[in-house]
Amino acid sequence: MEKPRFRAALLHPRYWPTWLLFGLWFLVAQLPYRWQLAMGRSFGRAMLRMAKSRRTIAERNLALCFPELGDTERANLLIRNFESSGIALMETGMAWFRSARWLRKRCTFEGLEQLQQIQSQGQGVLLMAMHFTTLEMGAALMGMSITLDGMYRPHKNPVYDYMQRKGRERHTGGGSVYQRKDVRGVLRALQHGRAVWYAPDQDYGIKQGVFAPLFGVPAATVTGTSRFARVGRARVVPYVLTRLDDNSGYRLKVYDPIDEIPSGDELQDAILVNRFIEARIREAPEQYMWVHRRFKTRPEGATNVYEGVRKKKKKRRKVAS
Template sequence: MYTKAYRFQGAFLHPRYWGLWLLISTLWLIGRLPMAWIVKIGRKIGRLLLKIGGSRVKVTRRNLELCFPELSEAERETLLVRNFEAIGVALLEPGVAWFASSRRIRRISRVEGLENIRRHIDKGQGILICCMHMSCVEMVCRVAAEYLPFNLMYRVHDNPLYEYISNVRRQSYPYKGRYIPRKQVKDLLHFMSKGEMGIILPDQDMGKKRSLFVPFFGQTAATIPSVSDFARLSNARVIIASYYLDENNQYVLRFSQPLENFPSEDNVADTIRINQLIEERIRQHPEQYLWQHRRFKTRPPGEPSLY
């Protein structure tokens, strides 16, 4: 899909898309507000979503119970509120990510560790960036595109108009990355083997097929060993990326040093290591992680559902 230009379709003018057109227009307008205003509005939206309730609230509350048993119920409820506030902000962030100027993006962001990537890319060494589903992931992709080209593996959106608009806007970034559908793994491996940078987010439950059951936040979690597999197949160095929105409404993106002795000959040990590194970074800003996902849905044989 990334190999061809995204083309406007006459069907996008059908009334069933009018609501989304209105939403995109609203995002465009909101994206012109100061970040402090956007954050304030987003937090109110998040609190409204929490009051409306539904399955996502139940899943989030259950995930917090499973992952933070050391917290009191009141502390977890506070974390729940802050998490939905972050989700509310994330809903507005495309208005900035898609439409803001480079000057503004650089003003509201800070990137650390770029040299850890560049010194390898400059030598023709492929890099695999391991990310996680923090709430600001769309915004951080925009920040990264100010400095580096990349190949990101992603899930194609179910709504074709949203898919069209998001990818057209992403192709307007200073560095035009390739957004590669999940099923096209060989393409990602190809680009990394040529010395380019690839990005994956391996922190979600993808079912039993090919998954290993390894620890994550004290629970057994089905985890695909994609980081070690991809690094081995492409001969890429692995770097962990962490990112969050700080108290000054500035987006912080930080790249680690390349992992040493990775991948090893033990896929299980490698996957445990990656989960530990991801967990460490989530714990730094747990209110900004996507707890709405049923991370522990797939259970080992004989174990009851946690949801």
């Protein structure tokens, strides 16, 4: 995929509010780290009050996944989760606008050596990430450590799309970014011994996956992990970035490769993926993105988990005459 290029059309007055937003975001990213954490928590609490649909989705996800918790415990977890989501906004600015040196100072790394060793042998790596609120920061820190290719979904706003790609590609070590639908490009990268960032923990429907349990709940789980590992001749290596409780920074942990994938059985592979993801979520449940409709696709006859939650309306694109 071509590198993002600036175009004069991005300076059209309709995009000035977006440029202003990015200007403010850049300035906030220059503030002291702990100030940004505090601002993020405050913003997250505001979202908890205002984003009613997202709050309802998170509440239902937490009720499904943690039935053993009491109402008060889940309510406290919900608050901490929205605070974490607010911090994620600040961390995105840090990842896109701060220097590699500034970011590295705030992170300790575990297990990175084995990942670098796999790459040095010319073996492709499917770097399995998860949708924690630290996702942007984690991708940036990982990209500073290895040559990393990413997967990407274009944004409808062309200015946001341009800035998002520029921000993400700053820390890929010269890697490429592929659109999510560019399966052939990803496979070629893996076959040539590259590391490709991939997150399999969202609901893309059952046409692209199978139902595999997550917290004991049937979850539509993409089978791409199996296919990429098999056809790309790659090893599946998970990693997680965790925000430390003492506000000092992060721990990036690279786990042992899941060499059982591919097993030849896509359902079994999906079960292994979800089992691993569940274990990591339980270690820091407040840092996972519970605002996503993870269980929107349901088995036949099962009730709609998000019944009554208002869906975001899709804007119709104007057709040029």
